[in-house]
Every structure is written in structure tokens, then in C-alpha cells.
Amino acid sequence: MTLFLFDNTFEGLLTAVFEAYSRHTFPDELRIEGEPLPLFHDEVFTVVTDTEKATRVWNGLQKKLSAGAMRCLAQCWLAEEETTASLLFRYIRKVVDTPRSIETNFADPDVLEFSRMWKRVDWERLRLLQFIRFQKAADGTYFAAVEPEKNAVPLVIDHFRDRFGDQRWLIYDVGRAYGFYYDLHEVRPITFQEKEHHPHLLTGKLDENLMDKDEKLFQQLWKTYFQSICIQERRNPRKHRQDMPVRYWKYLTEKQ
Numbered sequence: 001m002t003l004f005l006f007d008n009t010f011e012g013l014l015t016a017v018f019e020a021y022s023r024h025t026f027p028d029e030l031r032i033e034g035e036p037l038p039l040f041h042d043e044v045f046t047v048v049t050d051t052e053k054a055t056r057v058w059n060g061l062q063k064k065l066s067a068g069a070m071r072c073l074a075q076c077w078l079a080e081e082e083t084t085a086s087l088l089f090r091y092i093r094k095v096v097d098t099p100r101s102i103e104t105n106f107a108d109p110d111v112l113e114f115s116r117m118w119k120r121v122d123w124e125r126l127r128l129l130q131f132i133r134f135q136k137a138a139d140g141t142y143f144a145a146v147e148p149e150k151n152a153v154p155l156v157i158d159h160f161r162d163r164f165g166d167q168r169w170l171i172y173d174v175g176r177a178y179g180f181y182y183d184l185h186e187v188r189p190i191t192f193q194e195k196e197h198h199p200h201l202l203t204g205k206l207d208e209n210l211m212d213k214d215e216k217l218f219q220q221l222w223k224t225y226f227q228s229i230c231i232q233e234r235r236n237p238r239k240h241r242q243d244m245p246v247r248y249w250k251y252l253t254e255k256q
Helices: 010-023 051-062 069-078 082-099 109-131 157-164 217-228 237-243 246-251
Strands: 001-006 029-032 044-046 143-145 169-173 178-181 187-190
Touching: 001 010, 010 051, 010 069, 010 082, 051 069, 051 082, 069 082, 069 109, 069 169, 082 109, 109 246, 143 246, 157 169, 157 178
Parallel strands: 001 029, 001 044, 143 169
Antiparallel strands: 169 178, 178 187
């Protein structure tokens, strides 16, 4: 059994593809550096992430995949599932080795699973667009906390930059401890070293002393509106949970 160890980055994955073709040796398994190794294995190769090598692989894929498939490939990496790296490695290898396009060859199990994985990520993106709720801070910044199953926050940033280009805002992924801040000019990724000093980063809720003076009123008005449009006789809890998964309720104003 041949193992490739990499740093669990997309560039690292593309570098692993480059090294496999350069060495004429393809791994039986891709493992993240630091993970326990299987008891029995023949060779272990540690992939050193190289931007130039990764770029060469990416440019090569652009010649064989449509622009849409390239976007899907990048988005699939955000699935962060146990099989993501190995699936994408196999998919890329098939793209390289097959003379015809494999994009719609859903009879191939890897192509089919690639499509399903992308749909799971894109569905998370759509839910974020629906369920992000901003709270206005005293300094005028709009703060929203989310905890998506997939790492889909980067996929919605352009939408909010275009829609709220005249407001400062911060969208923060609580589970992954990073976010994006828009300062009216550019969006930049941010992290906080000492989250214990910022309890709202852990709870997703601004303390009253951090809120804008009218924020509490606006939240109450939103709850009242939400309750007023609810027709009790047509309540369907099962359908409600399907359309608005329970895992999002924690950060929804109307569910507090």
C-alpha cells in the first residue's frame, strides 16, 4: 500500500496529483499529515505543497473541463468530508487520463459522487443566503454568526458585498473560527486569537451593551412579523424542519 501525506489544502491536493504523475506512482490512500498511519503499508511519500506545481495541474484541468466543472471542483473541496480528498484525486486523475470529457458520465461512480458532493456544498450555500441574520452593533457594523455543515461561507461573500456594499459587516463561521469583514472598500478574511474576550463569537449573539440602540426593537419587530404571518391551522412541523433545518435555528432571530 502506497500512502501520500499532504497538508489538507487544495493546493496540496493539486501538488499531490503533480507528484503522482511525475513519480509514476499513484497512492492507494491520501492521508493528512499527522494522522495515524495504517498498520501495514509499503511506502509513504510526503507531499510538499508547491504553488507552481499546483498551478500547472489547475491550468491543465482547464483545458479538459468546462468553466462550470472547474467551479464545481473548487467548491467540492469545501465539503470537508472524510472522502473529499480521495474522491477529488480520483476524479482529477480520470479527467487527465480519459480522452473524452467525463463531466456527464454519471455511470462512473466517482463522477456521480462528485456531482452529489457538489450539490451538498451548493445546497449549504443556498441555505446560508436564506438564513444569515445580521445584528447591528453600536459602531454601525452588522454582525452575523453562522455554523454551516460545509465550509460554504466563502461562496456567499460576493452576494453580500454586492447587496450591502454601503454597510460594514462581518460574517463569522463559529465552528471554523474565521470570518469575512467588509469595511466599505474590500472584503478580507479575519480570525480572532482570543475568542474568550469576544463572547459573541462563541454564542453568535451580541450582548446588549454591544448592540445598536434600536437593534433590540428591530429584533422584536421581526419576531412579531414572523409570528403574525404564521397560520396556525396550516402548521406542518415536519415540513418546517425540512425547509429550515433545526441546526440553523440557534442563530435565527425569529427562533429566539
